[in-house]
Structure formats: C-alpha cells, structure tokens
Amino acid sequence: MDLLNMSDLQVSLIIIGIVIIVGVAIFNWAQQVRYRRRIESTLDHQHDDALFKKNDAHRSPETHKRIEPELDQSFFLNNTSQHIPTIEPGNIPEINSLPEDNSEAKTPVETETFSPADVYDSRSNYIVIISADDKIPDTELDNLLQRRYEFSKPLLWFGKSEKSSAWEEITTGTTTKDTSFTSLRGCLLLADRSGPIREIDLSKFRDTVQDFASHIEAKIECPDIVCAHEQAILLDKFCADVDVMIGINIIGKDNGAFVGTKIRALAEASGFRLESDGVFKYRDENNHILFTLTNYEPDAFKPDKMKTITTHGVTFLLDVPRVANGERVFDQMTQLAKIFANTLGGIMVDDNRVPLSENGLARSKQQLINIQSSMKENNIIAGSPHALRLFN
Structure with missing residues (x-):
C-alpha cells in the first residue's frame, strides 16, 4: 500500500493500532516482572522458626505467632521424591535487657527463697510506701483495698507491723482479723499482655494513695510518674x-480425620483433662498448666460434643514465659506429640503443614x-508468680 495515497483516517488507524500493540506488550512485560519478583521474594523470604508463635494477640489484631521447627537438609536428602518447599531458619527478635533496679527489692525472683513483696520490684511495678506512726485503721485500709481494680x-498491697520486719500480702479478708499494720506497700503492675500501663492510670493511683496518706496523717514515698511510664x-x-x-500440630495422613472419642481417650490416658473452655490442659502437681491440646480447626473441644466431632488435626501448645523448667516440659510435650501421631495415624507438622524433623525440634528447644x-x-x-502476672 502506498503511504502517500492513504487518507488521514487510514494513517490514524494504523498509528492507533501500533500504540495499542506496544501498550499491550509493555503491560504483559510489567506483569511478568511483577510475577517473577513475587515468586522470588516468596522463595527467598527468611521465615521465622515455625514452632514458636509470638504472643501478640493482645498487642495487635494478629493471632498468636509461634516459632516452629523447620526441616533440616538431611530430610531432603532422604526424601527426594517429595516436593516440599524449603523453609529457611528464622531468628528470635533481639531481646534487649531491662535497666537495673535500684529499689529495695532488687533480688532474683525466686518465690521459695524471698518474701512475697520481694518478688515485685520497681522494674515491673510502680511501688508506693506508706508509713504511719500508729496502726492504720482497718476501716480506712479496707476502703483503700476496695479501689484496687480502678x-x-x-x-497488690503488702503490710508490715511494728513487731515484724516481713511484708505480708493484704487481701480484703485480711482486715477482718486483728491487724496492726503501720506500713503499707502498693505494687501496681507496669505492663501485662494488654500492653503498658497508661500514664493517666499511674497518676490516678498516685493521687489516690497520696489522699489516703494525707487522710491518716502518714508519710508516703511515690516514684516519678514520667519515669515510671517510660x-x-x-x-x-x-x-x-x-x-x-511453641506449637506442634498433628494432622491426619492423606487428609484423614480423627474422631473425638479417640482423641479424648488418648488425651485423658496421657494426663490431660478437658476443661469447660474446650481445651485439654496438662497440669503439674501444683495445678499449673504445662501445655495444652487444642483443635487444629476453629471449633473447640466442647465436652458434650466429643462423641460426634471429627477433626483433621490437633495442636500442642506450650506458653514459654508461663512455664518453669521449659526445657524439660518441651521434651515431655514432644514425646506426647509423637505418641499421638503414632496412635492416631497422623504426622507432626508446622503451621505450613510441613513435616517436622528432629533437628528442627532441637533448634526450637534451644531457642526456648x-x-x-x-x-x-x-x-x-x-513460670514464677512474677512471670504469671506479667504474661497474663
């Protein structure tokens, strides 16, 4: 076709067609680049250890984050027929140390060695001291205790009499006895799983105890509010x-399901007890929870539904800061998880449904x-009373 004999319309249509073709080519190229980057980022991502899950549900809308053991290289050498993605080892976030405490309660938290008041030092509590010349009236003390939930x-409140040098925890029932406290110590927790205390709550507490001390004509020691909030x-x-x-999942092979009656029988034979919240709990001789067994699926294990429920998996959970002797408890939980897997005919996997290895379990144990x-x-x-307060 002779370009010189073309009409303006024909030339315009040709140009528009070329622009469209170039535009489509550029769009497709951009999509390919974007897709390639997405795949590469997925393959190169440094995953956290899949057994441990960060307990941040209280601080953010996300669910608990666990760090779980991942597969080691020997697994792939021995299982080359399985197509399972490689999970790179993750690291626990760097843990910063807390500043030194200069209060009178600067002692290790060992409840069997130190008095109750020594457990709560100024690194985790806003501590006030009220000192009176005479016995603090029980009526006034009871009124102060009634405001502890504000x-x-x-x-927590502790009291000390003239005849004793030891602090004694005070409850509302304590004031019904013939108490003779001349000194009080209030310990307001600075942080828990709902986050740090608000500065306005510290101010409210300080004002409350100052008014109380003024009313009974006692001396008071109150730390600085700004420093305490920091x-x-x-x-x-x-x-x-x-x-x-720490979480270990047991799922059925080939997407098989477990029946509730068998899960309950095995759990109770292992020492678990199903409680009203739908969770099997393994407790020690002091009734402290060592670890739990929950449904891998959203439904809880309600006692009245265990005869009819079926599930594709169960999950063992160990709350690291709330358990004493974590290394021993981890071994105990892992051993039970292996028994469950063998008895139920399941496999141990992480949250990505990747089978767990002994090497991965060992790494998670070391991180614990x-x-x-x-x-x-x-x-x-x-696992101490101190830790149970902070991680509650």
Whole structure:
C-alpha cells in the first residue's frame, strides 16, 4: 500500500493500532516482572522458626505467632521424591535487657527463697510506701483495698507491723482479723499482655494513695510518674520479645480425620483433662498448666460434643514465659506429640503443614532455653508468680 495515497483516517488507524500493540506488550512485560519478583521474594523470604508463635494477640489484631521447627537438609536428602518447599531458619527478635533496679527489692525472683513483696520490684511495678506512726485503721485500709481494680493493671498491697520486719500480702479478708499494720506497700503492675500501663492510670493511683496518706496523717514515698511510664514501655517491649508459644500440630495422613472419642481417650490416658473452655490442659502437681491440646480447626473441644466431632488435626501448645523448667516440659510435650501421631495415624507438622524433623525440634528447644535464660537474666523467672502476672 502506498503511504502517500492513504487518507488521514487510514494513517490514524494504523498509528492507533501500533500504540495499542506496544501498550499491550509493555503491560504483559510489567506483569511478568511483577510475577517473577513475587515468586522470588516468596522463595527467598527468611521465615521465622515455625514452632514458636509470638504472643501478640493482645498487642495487635494478629493471632498468636509461634516459632516452629523447620526441616533440616538431611530430610531432603532422604526424601527426594517429595516436593516440599524449603523453609529457611528464622531468628528470635533481639531481646534487649531491662535497666537495673535500684529499689529495695532488687533480688532474683525466686518465690521459695524471698518474701512475697520481694518478688515485685520497681522494674515491673510502680511501688508506693506508706508509713504511719500508729496502726492504720482497718476501716480506712479496707476502703483503700476496695479501689484496687480502678487502675487497669493488677495491684497488690503488702503490710508490715511494728513487731515484724516481713511484708505480708493484704487481701480484703485480711482486715477482718486483728491487724496492726503501720506500713503499707502498693505494687501496681507496669505492663501485662494488654500492653503498658497508661500514664493517666499511674497518676490516678498516685493521687489516690497520696489522699489516703494525707487522710491518716502518714508519710508516703511515690516514684516519678514520667519515669515510671517510660519504664512501663521498656518492660512491655522486653515482654513482647520473649512472649512466644511453641506449637506442634498433628494432622491426619492423606487428609484423614480423627474422631473425638479417640482423641479424648488418648488425651485423658496421657494426663490431660478437658476443661469447660474446650481445651485439654496438662497440669503439674501444683495445678499449673504445662501445655495444652487444642483443635487444629476453629471449633473447640466442647465436652458434650466429643462423641460426634471429627477433626483433621490437633495442636500442642506450650506458653514459654508461663512455664518453669521449659526445657524439660518441651521434651515431655514432644514425646506426647509423637505418641499421638503414632496412635492416631497422623504426622507432626508446622503451621505450613510441613513435616517436622528432629533437628528442627532441637533448634526450637534451644531457642526456648535462650528465651527463658534471657528472662532470668532480667530477674523474671519463667513460670514464677512474677512471670504469671506479667504474661497474663
């Protein structure tokens, strides 16, 4: 076709066609680049250890984040026929140490060695001291105790008499006895799983105890509110770093299902007890929860539905900061998980449904040890009354 003899309309249509073709080619190229980057980022992503899950549900809308053991290289060497994606080892976030405590309660948190008041130091509590010349009236003390729930965080009161140098925890029932406290110590928790205490709650508590002390003509020692709030934020940051759970899933082979009656029989034979919240709980001789067994699917294990329920899996969970002797408890939970897998005819997997290896379990156990050691170095013993308050 002679371009010179073309009409303006024909030339315009040719140009538009060329522009459309080039545009489609550029669009397709961009899509391919975007898709390739997405695939590469997925393959190169450094996943967290899949057994541990960060307990951040209280601080964000996300569910608990666990760090679970991943497959090691030997698994792929021995299972080349299986097409399973490689999960790179992850790392626990760096755990910062808490600042030193200069209060009178600067002692390790060991409940069997120290008095109850010594467990609660100023690194995790806003502590006030009220000192009176005479016995504090029981009526006034009872009124103060009634206000313990007004400050958004747990508050404990301790009392000391002239004849004793030991602090004694005070409850509402204590004042019905013939008490003779001349000194009071209030310990308001600075942070828990709902986050750090608000500065306005610290101010409200300080004003309350100052008014009380003024009313009974007693002396009072109150820390600075701004410094205490800054300490609360630091404490919350540290607790967030160590607040993790360990989870091991048992799922049916070839997408098979487990029946509720068999799960319950095996769980109770292993020492679990199904409680009203739909969770099997394994407790020690002191009734402390060591680990739990939950449904891998959303439905809870309600006692009245265990005869009819079926599920494609169960999950063992260990709450790291709330369990003492975590290394031993982890071994105990892992052994039970293996028994469940063998008895139910299932396999142990992480949250990505990737089979677990012994090497991966060992790495997760070591990370648990590191976490509990870091807690101990910062005067918080995992599983102690102190830790149970912080991680509640």
